[in-house]
Amino acid sequence: MRRGGLLFASVFGIMLSAAVMVQGVVMENNKVIKKVPTTHKVVALTIDDGPHYKTTPQVLAVLREKKVKLTLFILGQNAAAHPEILAEAVADGHEIATHAYSHNLLNKMDKKAIGEEFDKAEKVITAVAPKPILFRPPGGAYNETVLAEAQVRGYTTILWSIDPGDWRRPSVSHVVDGVVNQVEPGSIVLLHDGQYPLPTPEALGIIIDKLREQGYSIVTVSELLQYYEVRN
Numbered sequence: 001m002r003r004g005g006l007l008f009a010s011v012f013g014i015m016l017s018a019a020v021m022v023q024g025v026v027m028e029n030n031k032v033i034k035k036v037p038t039t040h041k042v043v044a045l046t047i048d049d050g051p052h053y054k055t056t057p058q059v060l061a062v063l064r065e066k067k068v069k070l071t072l073f074i075l076g077q078n079a080a081a082h083p084e085i086l087a088e089a090v091a092d093g094h095e096i097a098t099h100a101y102s103h104n105l106l107n108k109m110d111k112k113a114i115g116e117e118f119d120k121a122e123k124v125i126t127a128v129a130p131k132p133i134l135f136r137p138p139g140g141a142y143n144e145t146v147l148a149e150a151q152v153r154g155y156t157t158i159l160w161s162i163d164p165g166d167w168r169r170p171s172v173s174h175v176v177d178g179v180v181n182q183v184e185p186g187s188i189v190l191l192h193d194g195q196y197p198l199p200t201p202e203a204l205g206i207i208i209d210k211l212r213e214q215g216y217s218i219v220t221v222s223e224l225l226q227y228y229e230v231r232n
Ligand SMILES: [Zn+2]
Pocket: 048, 049, 099, 103, 138, 139
C-alpha cells in the first residue's frame, strides 16, 4: 500500500508538471494543492490537530457508523500524548498525514527548526502509523523553505478549499451549511478535532449524509488526487 502510494506520488508529480506547462496555472502555487480539478463527484473531508482524547474518539465513532475513511492531519505533540488513539484511527483504515509537531507557524521559523518540526512529528507518527505522504502546514502558513523541506521528505502539501470555521465553535448547522452549500467536485474540506467541545463530530455525521444525498463519494485526499483531470 505504501509502495503504491509512492508510485502514485511520482506519477502525480509528472501529471502536475504537465498540467502546469499546458495550462499555465492550474493552482495558486503548483507545489500546494487546495482542491482537485475533476468532473467526478468526489470530496475529501479532512480533520486537523488530533488526536484529542475526547473529540477524536467521537469523530472515529461517527466515521465507523457512516463507514467513511478520511484523511487525518495529525499533530505530532498530540500523537506523542495519545498514541493509542492514533493507533485506533490507523486500525480503522483512515489515512494518516502530518500537521508538523507543535502547531507553531512554520513560516516564522528558520530551515533547521522547520526540519525538526517535520522530523519530530514523523518519528511519533511512524511509531504507530505508516509514514505519511501528505502534509498540511499549521494555520495554512507556508513559504518556499517550508515547501522545500516538505518536498525533500516526500510530502505533498495539502491546503483546503472549504473552511466552515468549526474551531471557532459555531453551531452544528453553521458547520454543516458551510460545507454542503459550498461543495463541488474535488473540494477539500477543513475540519478539526484538536479541542473539546467542538460541533465537529455531530456536524460530520450530518455532512456525510447530506453529501451522499447530493451524490458525492467521500474519499481520502490520496484517493481524491487520483481524480485529478488534466484538460487542454
Ligand atoms: Zn491545525
